[in-house]
Every structure is written in structure tokens, then in C-alpha cells.
Amino acid sequence: MIGFIKLLSRNRLSLAGLVVIILVIFTALITPILPISDPDVIDTKNRFKTPFTTDALLGTDHLGRDLMSRLLWGTRLSLAVGFCAACIAALIGSALGIIAGFYASRVDNIIMRGIDMLMAFPYILLALAIVAALGPGLFNALIAVAIVNIPFFARNIRGVTLGITHKEYIDAARLSGMTDTRIIITEVLPNVFPVIVIAMSTTVGWMILETAGLSFLGLGSQPPQADLGSMLGEARAALITSPYTSVVPGAMILIIVMAINLLGDGIRDALDPRLKSGVLSSPRPRTLVANYNEAKNLDRSELLSVSKLRTQFHIGKQNYKAVDGVSIYAKKGACLGIIGESGSGKSVTALSIMGLVSSPPGIITGGYVNYKGSNLIHTNDQELQSLRGNKISYVFQDPLSSLHPLYTVQKQLEEAIKAHQPVSQEEVYQRSIELLKSVRIPNPEQRAKDYPHQLSGGMRQRVNIAMALANDPEIIIADEPTTALDVTVQAQILSLFRELTRERGLAIIFITHDFGVVSQICDEVAVMYAGKIVEYGPSEMILNHPAHPYTSRLIGCVPELGKGKRELASIDGLPPMVDRLGHGCAFAPRCEKTISECLNNDIKLKNINANTQVRCLKPEIHL
Numbered sequence: 001m002i003g004f005i006k007l008l009s010r011n012r013l014s015l016a017g018l019v020v021i022i023l024v025i026f027t028a029l030i031t032p033i034l035p036i037s038d039p040d041v042i043d044t045k046n047r048f049k050t051p052f053t054t055d056a057l058l059g060t061d062h063l064g065r066d067l068m069s070r071l072l073w074g075t076r077l078s079l080a081v082g083f084c085a086a087c088i089a090a091l092i093g094s095a096l097g098i099i100a101g102f103y104a105s106r107v108d109n110i111i112m113r114g115i116d117m118l119m120a121f122p123y124i125l126l127a128l129a130i131v132a133a134l135g136p137g138l139f140n141a142l143i144a145v146a147i148v149n150i151p152f153f154a155r156n157i158r159g160v161t162l163g164i165t166h167k168e169y170i171d172a173a174r175l176s177g178m179t180d181t182r183i184i185i186t187e188v189l190p191n192v193f194p195v196i197v198i199a200m201s202t203t204v205g206w207m208i209l210e211t212a213g214l215s216f217l218g219l220g221s222q223p224p225q226a227d228l229g230s231m232l233g234e235a236r237a238a239l240i241t242s243p244y245t246s247v248v249p250g251a252m253i254l255i256i257v258m259a260i261n262l263l264g265d266g267i268r269d270a271l272d273p274r275l276k277s278g279v280l281s282s283p284r285p286r287t288l289v290a291n292y293n294e295a296k297n298l299d300r301s302e303l304l305s306v307s308k309l310r311t312q313f314h315i316g317k318q319n320y321k322a323v324d325g326v327s328i329y330a331k332k333g334a335c336l337g338i339i340g341e342s343g344s345g346k347s348v349t350a351l352s353i354m355g356l357v358s359s360p361p362g363i364i365t366g367g368y369v370n371y372k373g374s375n376l377i378h379t380n381d382q383e384l385q386s387l388r389g390n391k392i393s394y395v396f397q398d399p400l401s402s403l404h405p406l407y408t409v410q411k412q413l414e415e416a417i418k419a420h421q422p423v424s425q426e427e428v429y430q431r432s433i434e435l436l437k438s439v440r441i442p443n444p445e446q447r448a449k450d451y452p453h454q455l456s457g458g459m460r461q462r463v464n465i466a467m468a469l470a471n472d473p474e475i476i477i478a479d480e481p482t483t484a485l486d487v488t489v490q491a492q493i494l495s496l497f498r499e500l501t502r503e504r505g506l507a508i509i510f511i512t513h514d515f516g517v518v519s520q521i522c523d524e525v526a527v528m529y530a531g532k533i534v535e536y537g538p539s540e541m542i543l544n545h546p547a548h549p550y551t552s553r554l555i556g557c558v559p560e561l562g563k564g565k566r567e568l569a570s571i572d573g574l575p576p577m578v579d580r581l582g583h584g585c586a587f588a589p590r591c592e593k594t595i596s597e598c599l600n601n602d603i604k605l606k607n608i609n610a611n612t613q614v615r616c617l618k619p620e621i622h623l
């Protein structure tokens with residue numbers, strides 16, 4: 001609850017709405033015990049007294065009744081009717097929606113066609129017709145308003161339910177022998193409940209307005225009973241001579257409906273799980289960069305180098321140092337591996353290169369990225385955009401979610417090409433088929449017409465690689481491209497990458513958490529731990545003679561085939577949280593060789609031979 005209020009309070013307006021609505025409801029609740037006069041007592045001597053002139057604070061109406069008292073009692077009634085109508089509509093509408101969505105086929109057809117029939121009438125006309133049939137009166141107005149709002153709930157909830165009923169956990173519940181009723185109550189309802197609350201919070205306002213509308217027309221509350229709509233209706237005749245009689249109930253309706261709508265917006269944002277983790281704003285086109293500039297005299301002959309890169313996530317008071325001073329070099333025709341446990345900052349390093357870390361909360365606070373003499377951290381947006389997917393391209397871990405589900409493979413490839421090259425339709429088609437061939441997709445003309453879901457996992461990843469190759473890149477950054485694939489497909493994809501480096505002279509930055517993969521394709525490897533590089537050098541050297549205890553422990557975790565049985569090593573403990581890193585070596589708590597110096601001082605990355613650097617006070621010395 002406190003968390004919810006916190007989320008809500010990020011949206012100032014909805015917090016204001018909440019405060020106002022609480023005040024209004026509180027006043028409505030205590031109205032019976034307030035020392036105010038009877039709202040229905042007629043006193044024709046004192047008709048149309050203006051506000052603040054007599055005992056009646058807000059003046060009197062055409063029958064001399066105290067407007068203040070009528071307003072308070074009227075608000076109480078209008079709120080009650082509005083909330084009741086919303087609850088009834090939500091209850092019946094959601095129940096119909098859940099049943100229609102859950103049982104689908106014929107049940108769905110019958111219910112939804114009924115709902116469609118309701119929706120075929122303009123709803124205020126329908127409400128009028130219902131009240132006309134039932135007879136005027138507040139209760140009938142309530143029923144009418146509830147009925148016309150049922151379709152809104154039924155349609156919304158049916159849609160959500162339909163999406164849920166095919167999920168695996170519902171199948172699992174069925175297999176475990178649960179009855180339909182139980183599945184609906186324990187599995188479906190909790191999932192659709194937030195949607196019901198959101199729909200209610202946004203419709204209560206309408207319902208109050210609609211009831212007021214019916215009362216205004218004389219079909220809702222009957223004299224002498226006051227509700228906001230009937231007060232407005234009665235004041236209509238005196239609108240010109242005594243405007244305050246209309247303004248008083250009108251302003252109250254405005255305040256209530258505005259407050260409820262603002263609050264409804266806030267509730268929707270706070271309950272939406274996608275917005276829960278992030279700030280309520282869309283990410284920028286590139287990562288924020290703190291105010292600094294360290295890049296001087298960049299070397300034009302270098303293809304791509306990253307220097308002392310620092311990327312942090314600022315969330316509330318927390319400061320997550322995801323990447324803390326990382327330097328790496330990509331060379332033409334070579335593959336650089338970045339390896340480390342999950343959460344060590346590999347992806348953030350890779351994404352920072354092209355400003356793809358989402359901001360907020362991400363921010364680059366130090367370092368530079370040298371691409372042939374220009375610093376990508378501080379270039380302008382156009383230059384960065386012209387490089388993205390062109391000279392530097394990415395391949396991500398999940399091949400399915402990186403492809404658009406509604407476009408064919410060919411269309412997506414063509415889009416990737418056209419983004420950077422002005423070529424004719426015929427040419428772009430030929431290019432896309434060639435690309436599919438180059439990543440060894442059999443029968444490319446046919447496969448090009450397929451949608452992503454029609455391809456196998458390995459095939460999808462090849463399409464992603466083909467897209468990355470679309471504009472003859474110089475560098476491909478591959479973020480765990482084979483983690484979601486099985487070992488045989490992984491081997492094929494790896495050999496494809498190897499060929500690309502050899503034949504096209506591509507530079508590849510290959511992120512992985514698997515030393516097996518490193519041994520197969522990487523020329524050099526950087527081992528990352530808690531946002532820092534702890535060992536960096538030629539992969540053969542590091543695989544055979546790891547110098548950092550973390551590296552050797554990681555290598556120890558790789559099973560070896562054909563070497564007989566041995567106990568598989570694992571590293572106890574977990575990587576540290578990057579928001580509370582102290583001084584000293586971050587690996588020290590999990591290391592066997594820790595000495596007191598490891599804990600106190602920042603440890604520098606030191607060369608232990610010409611090519612290899614290690615961040616350790618007691619490295620196993622290389623030859």
C-alpha cells in the first residue's frame with residue numbers, strides 16, 4: 001500500500017486528485033452529523049438569497065432551501081449512486097467478460113453478440129429508454145447507468161482474459177485437476193483484477209456525470225430529494241437572475257469528476273507493471289551523458305576502442321555502478337570476448353558504446369569511445385544514428401523478441417538496408433536474398449516470405465545476423481547471441497561468426513558467459529566482474545593460464561568431455577550488488593586468497609606480461 005502511494009505520488013496531479021476526492025468523500029460521510037439545516041425545508045420568504053448574506057452560507061434556491069445543505073446531501077447521494085453504478089457495471093461486466101474470454105467459442109459468441117446489441121444504441125439514449133421503461137427515480141437511473149456501462153467492462157476484460165487463457169500456467173492448473181471455477185478464481189481473476197480496478201477508476205467519473213444527466217432531465221432523483229444533477233436542473237430557470245444556484249452544484253460536479261479522472265490516470269500508471277520499474281517517462285533516443293569531456297587527440301588508426309567507460313543507473317537515491325572504468329579494444333578481423341557472470345555489466349558496456357542504454361535511469365559519467373578518431377559518447381545524434389546498424393551493428397540474445405512478429409523476414413531485412421542505403425526495390429530484394437544466403441539459410445527465396453514464428457530458433461538468429469550484416473558493418477557487437485540456442489545450432493552460429501571475421505575482416509565483440517564459446521571463437525578476452533575488467537589478454541593464454549582467481553574459478557566451472565568424472569566446481573556466493581561496492585577487490589569475499597590489502601585499497605589493472613593485464617594483488621604469474 002505504501003509502495004502504491006509512493007508510485008502514485010510521482011504523478012503530482014493524481015495525488016492532488018486523491019486528496020480532493022478523500023476530502024469530498026469524508027465530507028459526504030460526516031454530512032449527517034454536521035450542524036446544517038434540513039435540505040428539504042422550504043422557506044419561500046427567503047428565496048434566492050445570495051451567498052454569505054444570511055445564515056445560509058451559499059445562499060438559498062428558488063424555494064428558499066439552504067443551498068449549502070442541499071449541496072452536501074446532494075454530493076453524498078451522487079457519489080453513492082455513481083460508485084454503486086460503477087460497482088454493479090464492473091461486477092456484471094467483468095463476470096461476463098471473464099466467462100466469454102475463458103470459455104471462448106460459442107459462449108463467447110452469444111455473450112459478445114448480446115453486448116454488441118447493447119453497444120449498438122447511443123448510451124445516453126439507451127439509458128433514457130431504460131428509465132422510461134422502469135419509471136423515473138434515482139434507483140432506476142442507477143440501474144440504467146450501470147447497464148449502459150456493462151459493455152465497456154465486458155469488452156475490456158474479455159480481451160485480457162482471452163490473452164491469459166492460453167498461457168502455460170492455466171494449462172498447468174488444468175492438468176493439476178482444478179475445476180474451471182477454481183481456475184477462474186485463483187488464476188484468471190488475480191490477473192485481470194488490476195484491469196478491473198483501472199477501468200473502474202476511469203469510469204466512476206462518467207457514471208456520476210451520467211446519473212447527474214438523468215437527474216437533470218428529471219428522470220433521476222425526484223423532488224424534494226437533492227442530488228447534484230437535480231439541483232442543476234432546478235436551477236436552470238434562474239440561470240440568468242441567480243447564477244450561483246447553478247454554479248454551486250456545477251462546480252462540485254466539475255471538482256469531483258476532475259479529481260476522479262486525475263486519480264484514475266495515476267492509478268492506471270501505478271498499477272501498470274511495465275511502468276512500475278521505470279520512471280513514468282519514455283526513454284531518450286540516446287543515453288544521457290554527464291557533463292564531462294576527457295577525450296583528447298583520439299587515434300584515427302584505431303577501429304574501435306572504449307576507454308575508462310563508466311555507466312551508472314541513478315534510481316532514487318541509489319547509484320548502481322554497472323560499468324566502472326572499462327577499457328577494451330576491437331581489432332579488424334578479430335573477435336574480442338567479454339565474459340562474466342550474469343549482472344557483471346557486459347550488456348551495459350556493449351549498449352553504452354552506441355548510446356543504447358535506456359535513460360532514465362542510465363547515465364554515462366566517464367570515459368570515451370573512439371571510433372576512427374571520433375568520440376561516440378559526445379558525437380551529435382545524426383552521426384550516431386548514421387552509424388547504428390550501419391558500420392556498427394548489434395545481435396541480441398533472444399532472436400524472437402528482436403524480430404517484429406507481424407512482418408516477414410524479407411520486409412525486415414529490406415528495412416534494415418533501406419535505413420542506410422538509397423537503393424531500388426529490385427536491388428534491395430536481391431540484397432536481402434544474398435544476405436540470407438550469406439548466413440547459410442537454405443532456400444532463401446522461400447524463407448524470406450516467412451514470418452519470424454515460422455522459423456526455428458537457429459534460423460531466427462541467422463536472420464538477426466543477416467540484418468546486422470545488411471550494411472556491411474565493420475563491427476558487430478553480439479550480446480550472448482547463442483545463449484538461447486541448443487549446442488548444435490550454437491556451433492553453427494559460432495562458425496558463421498568465425499567465417500565473417502576471416503572473410504570480411506569484421507571486428508566482433510562477443511559477449512558470453514561461457515568459456516567454451518570463448519575458446520571456440522575469441523582471439524582476445526576480457527573477464528568482467530562487478531562492472532570492472534579483472535583480466536584482459538589473448539584468449540589462449542587466459543584459458544590455459546588464468547591469472548586472476550575469478551577467471552580460474554570460472555574456467556573450473558566448465559565441464560570437459562572425455563576427461564573422466566570429476567566434481568564440477570562452482571563459485572560460492574553471489575556477485576555483489578553494484579550499488580554498494582566498497583573499496584578493494586569486489587571478488588575478495590568469494591576468493592580463497594584474500595589478504596587484508598585486498599579489502600582496503602583500489603586495485604589497479606596491471607600488466608603481468610606484454611599482452612595480459614590482471615586486477616589482482618596475488619595473480620598466478622604467467623610465463
Ligand code: ADP
Nearest residue numbers: 313320322341342343344345346347348349578
Ligand atoms: P550482464 O553482464 O548480465 O549483461 P548487465 O550489463 O545487464 O549484466 O547489468 C549490469 C548491472 O546493471 C546489473 O547489476 C544490473 O542490475 C544493472 N542494470 C542493468 N540495467 C539496469 C536498469 N535498467 N536499471 C537499473 N539497473 C540496471
Ligand code: MG
Nearest residue numbers: 346347348479
Ligand atoms: Mg546481459
